[in-house]
Amino acid sequence: MSSVKLQVEQITRHYGKTIVLQNLDLTIQTGELLTLLGSSGSGKTTLLQIISGLTEPTSGRLLIDGKDHTRTPVHQRDIGVVFQNYALFPHLTIEENVAFPLRMRKLPGAEVSRKTKAALDMVELGHAAQRFPRALSGGQQQRVALARCLVYQPGIILMDEPLGALDRQLRETMQMEIKRIHRESGATIIFVTHDQEEALALSDRICLMNEGRIVQIDTPQTIYQQPNSAFVASFIGLSNILKGDVRGDQLVTQQGVFALPTAMPAGRASLMIRPEDVRILKAGAAPLEGEICERIYAGSETRLVVTLADGARFIVRSRGMSGDKIGDRVSLGWDVQQSRLLLA
Ligand SMILES: Nc1ncnc2c1ncn2[C@@H]1O[C@H](COP(=O)(O)OP(=O)(O)OP(=O)(O)O)[C@@H](O)[C@H]1O
Ligand SMILES: [Mg+2]
The missing domain is CATH 3.40.50.300 (P-loop containing nucleotide triphosphate hydrolases)
Structure with missing residues (x-):
């Protein structure tokens, strides 16, 4: 008790x-x-x-x-x-x-x-x-x-x-x-x-x-x-954040338009995706594209840093060894339900 x-x-x-x-x-x-x-x-x-x-x-x-x-x-x-x-x-x-x-x-x-x-x-x-x-x-x-x-x-x-x-x-x-x-x-x-x-x-x-x-x-x-704000998401663990405007069931950002996991009234918002939930795909396979600029092998995982068109960075964790190399152009994908919509 x-x-x-x-x-x-x-x-x-x-x-x-x-x-x-x-x-x-x-x-x-x-x-x-x-x-x-x-x-x-x-x-x-x-x-x-x-x-x-x-x-x-x-x-x-x-x-x-x-x-x-x-x-x-x-x-x-x-x-x-x-x-x-x-x-x-x-x-x-x-x-x-x-x-x-x-x-x-x-x-x-x-x-x-x-x-x-x-x-x-x-x-x-x-x-x-x-x-x-x-x-x-x-x-x-x-x-x-x-x-x-x-x-x-x-x-x-x-x-x-x-x-x-x-x-x-x-x-x-x-x-x-x-x-x-x-x-x-x-x-x-x-x-x-x-x-x-x-x-x-x-x-x-x-x-x-x-x-x-x-x-x-x-x-x-x-x-x-379930961090309740972008501040909490960036303080606890590593996170990728896309900032933009909610239009219907999509978030319109400088990097592209992304589906939202939950509904929210129109306004500024952020979409948060944890590095372990991001998948590296062939270039062109998803709207978000970039170039691998860093690759850190850490035993149980490989951490990749991908530079997006506007210079922002995405962090991706993949289990074990990853075959991707620095300089590769890739697309980044994730399961919509693994992303989280936060107040900007
Ligand atoms: N005796 C004091 N007089 C004036 N300001 C103070 C006093 N004690 C603390 N502060 C101020 O209060 C704020 C919070 O201080 P506190 O020591 O509680 O922070 P903290 O979270 O423990 O930080 P840290 O991680 O550096 O230990 C700081 O801006 C500090 O300068
Ligand atoms: Mg203290």
Whole structure:
């Protein structure tokens, strides 16, 4: 059974005349892993700070377990925070670092030992308990920071780009760790990232932000397959976009006239086609034509870039090896039902 853990109601935050967050509404379920995704400056950290209590909103309310906590001090909120720079205490061992929040809360010694051990086991660092932070790799230190947050079992865990400093491979390993820990601990997690692949990999739902507003909240699959605007389509995954005017059941563009998957009243609109849905055809076989200008082999797929007559580019992904060569003239086709009509 799901219950609501956190409600953000009409939260707005100004800094002087600058509006950093504008009328945000967001409901998070107990046990959910929600990512806040958005480019630099979109307001992700500010929202996280308002939830944690480090910053007050200019207006709006924050409810935790149905109670108003808009003005509750940080340490009374039952919220744990993990930052990008893990901020471990260098002069304490790993075990002492993890035990720290429990000692602060004056728990009995036996309970401190038991919980510390359990938290270290959860991040698979039991063997490193007596080492100092400097003797651990970046990924291991990040796991200690995670254990230090998990150890006192906060109802909500906030993570602000916790994997930002790690290399790609370690990042992917840590993403799997976070998913596992999320499953095992049942914690409600809000995870900030500006990496769309990371958001797709981790989330139960993604909340995409732009310039202090929420533009779409949905599951990774829905946000990828049914973006609600051209902005969302271009932010999440690769996409090809044809802009034009709706006339009846067609879109009239500079590149040609294309059938629409759904009806829409006359006006400006965009047609979006994902690279994996585009087919390379013999020149002349479809209205959209161009020349292959790049060919990138990536093991499981080949990515082709096709330059259209007006200089715009189309990206095509084909499984495995493709026989097409740079300089080939080709047509591009797709199943109308695989394309998506978006407001310009
Ligand atoms: N204390 C402050 N005073 C004035 N402006 C601020 C303050 N804190 C944040 N801002 C502004 O608010 C906007 C949002 O900042 P925020 O840190 O929330 O963005 P972000 O989405 O976390 O970005 P990043 O991905 O770069 O971390 C930015 O334009 C920033 O300059
Ligand atoms: Mg930030």
